[in-house]
Amino acid sequence: MKSSVITFPGSNCDRDMDVALTKFGFKNKMVWHNDQELPKSDLIVLPGGFSYGDYLRCGSMASKSKIMNSVINFAKSGGLVMGICNGFQILVEAGLVPGVLLRNKYLQFICKNVHVKVDNKENTFFKNLDKKVLEFHIAHNEGNYFCTNDQLKEIEDNNQIAIYYCDLNGNTNDQINPNGSIKNIAGIFNKEKNVLGMMPHPERMIDESLSGEDGSIFFKNLLNNIK
Amino acid sequence: MLVDEKIAIEHGLKTDEYKKICKLLKRTPNITELGIFSAMWNEHCSYKSSRIHLKKLHTKGKKVIQGPGENAGVIDIEDGDAIVFKIESHNHPSFIEPYQGAATGVGGIMRDVFTMGARPIANLNSIHFGSTQNKKTKNLLRGVVHGIGGYGNCMGVPTIAGQTSFDRSYNGNILVNAMTLGLVKKDKIFYSKAAGLNKPVIYVGSKTGRDGIHGASMASASFDEKIEEKKPTVQVGDPFTEKLLLEACLELMSGDSIIAIQDMGAAGLTSSSIEMASKGNLGIEINLNKVPCRETKMTPYEIMLSESQERMLIVLESGKEEIAKKIFDKWNLDFAVIGKTTNTKNIELFFDNKQVANIPVNTLVENSPMYDRKWKKSKLPKKNKIDKTIFKNLKIKDTLKKILSSPNVCSKEWIWQQYDHTVMGDTIQKPGGDSGVVRVHKTDKAIAATVDSSATYCWAHPLTGGKQVVCETWRNLISVGAKPIAVTNCLNFGSPEKEENMGEFVECVQGISEACKYLDYPVVSGNVSFYNETKDIGIKPTPTIGGVGLIKDYKKMITMNFKEIENIVLVIGKTEGHIDQSLLSRLILNENNGPPPEVNLFNEKNNGLTLLNLIEKNFIKSAHDVSLGGIITAISKMCIQGNKGIQFKKPKFLINEIEYFFAEDQGRYLIEINPKDFKEVSKILDKKSLIKI
Numbered sequence: 001m002k003s004s005v006i007t008f009p010g011s012n013c014d015r016d017m018d019v020a021l022t023k024f025g026f027k028n029k030m031v032w033h034n035d036q037e038l039p040k041s042d043l044i045v046l047p048g049g050f051s052y053g054d055y056l057r058c059g060s061m062a063s064k065s066k067i068m069n070s071v072i073n074f075a076k077s078g079g080l081v082m083g084i085c086n087g088f089q090i091l092v093e094a095g096l097v098p099g100v101l102l103r104n105k106y107l108q109f110i111c112k113n114v115h116v117k118v119d120n121k122e123n124t125f126f127k128n129l130d131k132k133v134l135e136f137h138i139a140h141n142e143g144n145y146f147c148t149n150d151q152l153k154e155i156e157d158n159n160q161i162a163i164y165y166c167d168l169n170g171n172t173n174d175q176i177n178p179n180g181s182i183k184n185i186a187g188i189f190n191k192e193k194n195v196l197g198m199m200p201h202p203e204r205m206i207d208e209s210l211s212g213e214d215g216s217i218f219f220k221n222l223l224n225n226i227k
Numbered sequence: 228m229l230v231d232e233k234i235a236i237e238h239g240l241k242t243d244e245y246k247k248i249c250k251l252l253k254r255t256p257n258i259t260e261l262g263i264f265s266a267m268w269n270e271h272c273s274y275k276s277s278r279i280h281l282k283k284l285h286t287k288g289k290k291v292i293q294g295p296g297e298n299a300g301v302i303d304i305e306d307g308d309a310i311v312f313k314i315e316s317h318n319h320p321s322f323i324e325p326y327q328g329a330a331t332g333v334g335g336i337m338r339d340v341f342t343m344g345a346r347p348i349a350n351l352n353s354i355h356f357g358s359t360q361n362k363k364t365k366n367l368l369r370g371v372v373h374g375i376g377g378y379g380n381c382m383g384v385p386t387i388a389g390q391t392s393f394d395r396s397y398n399g400n401i402l403v404n405a406m407t408l409g410l411v412k413k414d415k416i417f418y419s420k421a422a423g424l425n426k427p428v429i430y431v432g433s434k435t436g437r438d439g440i441h442g443a444s445m446a447s448a449s450f451d452e453k454i455e456e457k458k459p460t461v462q463v464g465d466p467f468t469e470k471l472l473l474e475a476c477l478e479l480m481s482g483d484s485i486i487a488i489q490d491m492g493a494a495g496l497t498s499s500s501i502e503m504a505s506k507g508n509l510g511i512e513i514n515l516n517k518v519p520c521r522e523t524k525m526t527p528y529e530i531m532l533s534e535s536q537e538r539m540l541i542v543l544e545s546g547k548e549e550i551a552k553k554i555f556d557k558w559n560l561d562f563a564v565i566g567k568t569t570n571t572k573n574i575e576l577f578f579d580n581k582q583v584a585n586i587p588v589n590t591l592v593e594n595s596p597m598y599d600r601k602w603k604k605s606k607l608p609k610k611n612k613i614d615k616t617i618f619k620n621l622k623i624k625d626t627l628k629k630i631l632s633s634p635n636v637c638s639k640e641w642i643w644q645q646y647d648h649t650v651m652g653d654t655i656q657k658p659g660g661d662s663g664v665v666r667v668h669k670t671d672k673a674i675a676a677t678v679d680s681s682a683t684y685c686w687a688h689p690l691t692g693g694k695q696v697v698c699e700t701w702r703n704l705i706s707v708g709a710k711p712i713a714v715t716n717c718l719n720f721g722s723p724e725k726e727e728n729m730g731e732f733v734e735c736v737q738g739i740s741e742a743c744k745y746l747d748y749p750v751v752s753g754n755v756s757f758y759n760e761t762k763d764i765g766i767k768p769t770p771t772i773g774g775v776g777l778i779k780d781y782k783k784m785i786t787m788n789f790k791e792i793e794n795i796v797l798v799i800g801k802t803e804g805h806i807d808q809s810l811l812s813r814l815i816l817n818e819n820n821g822p823p824p825e826v827n828l829f830n831e832k833n834n835g836l837t838l839l840n841l842i843e844k845n846f847i848k849s850a851h852d853v854s855l856g857g858i859i860t861a862i863s864k865m866c867i868q869g870n871k872g873i874q875f876k877k878p879k880f881l882i883n884e885i886e887y888f889f890a891e892d893q894g895r896y897l898i899e900i901n902p903k904d905f906k907e908v909s910k911i912l913d914k915k916s917l918i919k920i
Contacts, residue, residue: 009559010467012383016652048650050381053467109376109645139380139647201649209655209666209781 001026001226003043006071008033008062013048013084013203020203021045024219033065042226043080044071046087048139048201058101058142059089068094080124080226081195085140088187088197097190097197098155099147104140105180111139113211114178116163116186116200117170123193124225125162133170134163134214136186136200138178143199145181145188155188162187162196228258238265239444244596251590259527259576259584264591266494266532267501269444270757273595276723277755280736285744290712291751292413298339298490299409300751301416302713304777308667309413310674311345314353314406314717314773316756320461321403323454325370329354330378330464331536332405337382338490341473342539344417344480345409348651349665350379352405353390353678353717353771357398359634364393367401374464375405376645381466382473385654386646387663390678390771393634396686399450399761404717406678406773410667417480419489421507421542421568426486428500428511428566429548431555432472432538436521438463439495439534449722449760468537468560475558476539484547491538497531499540500566501574505592507542510571515578519561527576527583542568602729607688611807611821618885621815623859626889630810630856631863655781659868661706661852662774666781673781675709677774680719682767684823687808689731689768693738694826698893700774701746702852705835706896708785708842709776714743716753716772721765723757731768732757739770745828746835748774785842787851789869794848795902796865796873798858799912800834800895804886810856811889824893831894838896841911846904853895859888861897 003026007014014030021028021043029039038044051062062068068090075081075096083091091097104110115133118126147155155161164184166172172184179199187198205215228234235245238261248264249255256264270276286294292309293301299313317332337347352375357364379386384407439462450457479485487507489499496518504511515527521535543551548564555562569575574591576584630636643658655673656664662677679699685692697714704711716739721728743749759766778784789796806812807821841847849869853861866873882890900908 010381010470012381012470012650016650019652049383050467050470053381053465053470055467108373109380109647111380111647111649112644137649139649141380204649204652206652209784210652211649211657 001042001223002040003028003045004031004039004041005045005047006031006033006067008051008065010051010053011047011049013201016203017045017047020206020215020219023206024223026223031067033062033067035067036070038070038074043082044074046083046090048085048087051086051090059086059093062090063093072096075195078192078194083197084201085199088199089142091195091197096195097188098151099145099188101142102144102146103142104144109141110178114138114200115166115168117166117172118163119161120159123189125196125222127225129221131217133166133168134218135212136202136214137204137211138200140199143179143181145185147182152182158191160189160191161185162189163198230256230258230261235261238262239269239448240265244268251594252586257584259531260586262528262532263497263584263586265444266497267591268595272494272498274755275596276598276600276757277732278597279599280733283736283740284750285740286749286751288713288747288749291749294751295753297418298342300713300715301343302751302775303413304672304674307413309411309416310408310775311340311343311411312406312408312715312773312775313339313752314404314678314715314771315339315754316717316719317403317405318400318719318756318759321371322401323457324461325367326374326377327461327463329371329374329403331462332403333375333378334464334466334469334536335492336405336407337384337469338492340407340409341476342417342488342490343411344415345411346477347384347407347409349408349663349676350384350386350405351388351663351676351678351773352386353680355392355394355397355402355769357393357401358395359393361398371403372642372645378464378466380647382470383650385648385650385665386643387648387654387665388658388677389643390680391639391642394682394767396767399764400759400766402719402759402769404771406715408674408676408775415480417485417488419487419503419506421487421503421509423486424568424570426545426568427543427548427564428513428568429541429543429551430518430538430563430565431541431560433465433468433535434519434521434561435525435530435533436535437525437529437533440529440532449758451762462534462536464536471558471560472537472539475555475560478554479551482550484543484551485541486544487542489540491540493534495532495534496540501588501591503540503542504574504588508572510569510573510575510588511566512569512575513566515576517563517565519563527578600723600729601726602733603726605689605730605734608820608822611818613806615883617816618883621885623884623888626811626815627859627863629815630860633810633814636810636856636860655784656707656786660787661703662709664707664778664784671780673778673784675704675707675776675778677703678771679703680769680771682769683808685731685735685770686767687821687823689734690738691823691826693735693770694742694828695823695893696770696772697739697742697746697748698826698831699854700772701748701831701835702896704774704776705838706785706787706850706852708783709778710839711746711748711774711776713749713751714772714774716750716770718753718755719759719766719769719771720757721760728765735768735770742828746832783842785847785850787849787865787868789865789871789899790848792871793902794899795905797898797900797912798895799838799898800830801892802858802887802890802895803892804882804890805892806886806890809889809891824891826893834894834896837911838898841898841908846900846908847898848901849899851897853897855891857889857891858897865897
């Protein structure tokens with residue numbers, strides 16, 4: 001399976017994502033933001049980091065990069081696109097997923113392990129996943145997901161919420177919400193479920209010496225689903 | 228503007244220093260030249276009060292590739308790999324403007340490391356604030372933590388360990404010491420020594436603005452009530468540009484275009500160009516009209532003294548300009564050929580077709596002032612006679628609670644959760660342990676790093692304190708299973724013009740040197756920060772040591788959390804009950820006098836190497852060194868992190884229980900082992916002091 005990771009100026013999880021995808025069997029290519037064309041890919045990843053320094057608004061300048069036209073076309077034709085952290089912010093700014101990401105509720109960068117509940121498994125990203133609650137890792141300053149009530153209704157009606165922040169047992173509540181996201185939303189899909197944006201970094205949880213191994217479960221499952 | 232003595236003094240120079248300049252030049256300097264002299268001759272850049280003593284540091288060792296004198300130190304970690312590392316202070320700017328001060332401190336130290344061709348792989352910091360009761364502390368803490376995170380997080384370099392302390396003596400002068408480690412191939416290290424004639428001198432990175440002018444001079448003076456006026460001397464950081472600069476420099480370094488490279492840190496273009504020329508024994512000619520400027524009508528004086536961040540100076544091989552320019556264009560960075568190397572051994576500056584400065588390089592460097600300042604030797608304070616009945620009235624539980632909840636002992640999670648400590652995907656020990664540990668990417672090796680200082684011990688007796696700090700970092704590394712290799716030091720002191728402060732400095736340096744020599748743990752880089760004073764009140768002497776060690780097989784790394792119930796816990800090292808200068812003494816007994824615990828280097832080395840041997844033999848389940856708050860504080864941390872309890876055997880104490888639990892004797896570790904290994908371990912340890920979980 002072929003994947004491509006886009007490097008924007010200021011991306012800093014591009015290498016980590018490359019390591020993870022390669023580890024689990026993807027043939028990965030790094031793509032420069034200023035390129036026009038995407039290599040032939042089964043999965044496009046917009047990695048984490050601080051594209052354009054997060055100046056103006058997180059993800060806004062990167063969403064106007066040359067390569068993004070191709071990414072948008074790829075997504076609209078049904079191709080799989082995943083945005084992690086800053087990649088999620090870029091997806092939001094590019095209009096590929098609904099809503100916005102505000103500054104964390106407590107106005108601080110947060111770097112820690114969190115649990116997320118996977119609700120919707122009728123999609124390529126989470127299909128056949130045998131765990132309901134995954135332990136992931138977050139590291140962000142602007143991950144506070146927000147949308148209008150109408151948007152929220154639409155998102156819920158279409159089953160677009162991918163993962164929720166929750167406790168060990170899958171309970172979602174305010175206490176467990178790390179950044180103030182509406183409904184504890186940690187990740188969402190587009191309507192068609194071929195685009196996923198999420199704040200947690202599965203690529204930081206890919207071996208037992210790191211913060212955990214649930215990222216391995218995610219990537220292995222994803223590869224099997226794409227095959 | 229005509230230069231006279233008065234203007235020289237306004238530049239922070241002393242009368243005799245000004246006279247020396249006139250004598251060296253055989254004329255009166257013009258204002259640009261005076262600015263250059265003041266920047267090169269201030270304490271921060273010239274080390275004029277410390278140089279004579281720093282020579283005594285132990286800096287040699289089998290693993291040392293580059294000792295002090297370059298942008299950073301370099302050590303060998305085998306297989307052709309090397310670690311580049313250094314610690315640096317950004318104290319003065321951080322007190323004036325905590326966010327930008329701390330941020331640019333982190334940015335500056337990372338530049339020092341990647342200037343040498345190394346990709347930064349870990350950041351650490353040691354930050355010290357005034358009393359938690361002081362009304363400024365909260366804002367300063369918040370600003371500094373945001374600043375460190377703001378810069379390091381954006382760069383995508385994990386912040387893996389640190390130290391935070393609170394003490395009244397920092398009320399008017401906080402300390403912000405930032406350390407960076409980078410990874411490089413041994414045969415791809417870059418240095419700042421220029422070579423060859425007529426080689427192009429290249430300016431890359433951000434544009435030059437009017438920020439940070441006289442930053443280095445500001446950092447070479449004490450504070451007074453006019454401190455707010457110094458805000459414009461603080462630089463403004465742009466981590467995004469630095470990230471681009473990092474990637475662009477590493478890309479250029481993968482080829483063979485660079486002869487020498489130097490970042491523009493303190494004293495900006497002045498010190499970078501002069502250092503490169505000085506090391507290469509060459510002259511350098513710069514056309515200041517070619518320097519990319521952010522603001523209009525900048526004068527030669529301003530251009531030379533600006534401390535705008537994220538800039539580099541490079542001496543290129545002739546004919547490589549196009550290759551280099553292409554790379555910097557790709558990363559959207561400024562690139563300009565601003566001059567060339569010459570055989571004049573002078574620095575010559577041109578502006579609007581006129582020569583605006585012409586100074587022999589050696590007058591700025593070798594002929595810079597060096598002082599052997601007067602210093603006062605300190606005596607070892609007398610031991611306090613503590614009335615043992617006081618101990619009887621102390622309840623262990625209440626005392627422990629007070630100690631665990633004191634700001635210098637309690638968990639610092641609030642701080643390190645704001646730092647990205649997992650980016651780069653190789654952090655295998657997070658903050659909160661004895662050392663941070665990162666894997667060497669795609670190998671079985673890992674690098675452990677720690678940073679520490681014990682101002683209270685140094686204040687009580689600088690010589691002992693200096694030794695103790697080195698040993699503390701040595702222990703922190705051993706506790707995670709790393710073999711200590713080398714250190715970097717950041718020496719934070721008050722005014723060197725006071726005999727007491729100078730004495731503290733001299734004796735701390737002596738202590739550091741003795742310990743480093745004995746432990747074969749050399750100093751490879753560092754910096755000195757004097758004048759940490761406000762209105763005549765100085766800080767406690769605070770030498771900060773950053774230690775680096777190697778774990779050959781990262782799967783053998785040790786953490787401090789208790790692993791399993793029914794395991795037994797042993798103490799390595801002797802507990803004699805030293806209470807003076809302990810947290811118990813200061814916090815509970817309100818007694819601030821007395822000597823710090825003695826440092827016995829023989830025991831220190833012996834105990835440490837023994838523990839490493841036990842770790843190598845796979846006996847150790849968890850380990851933690853005993854420091855602030857004594858055995859019971861250390862054990863509590865192991866319990867809390869491991870979510871376990873501990874049951875003490877009724878020990879046959881030779882000393883009072885309180886003394887046993889809270890004493891801060893040095894050279895001790897707590898280890899957890901499986902009961903089945905007890906005999907074997909005992910044989911190796913040949914020690915007692917048993918406690919059982």
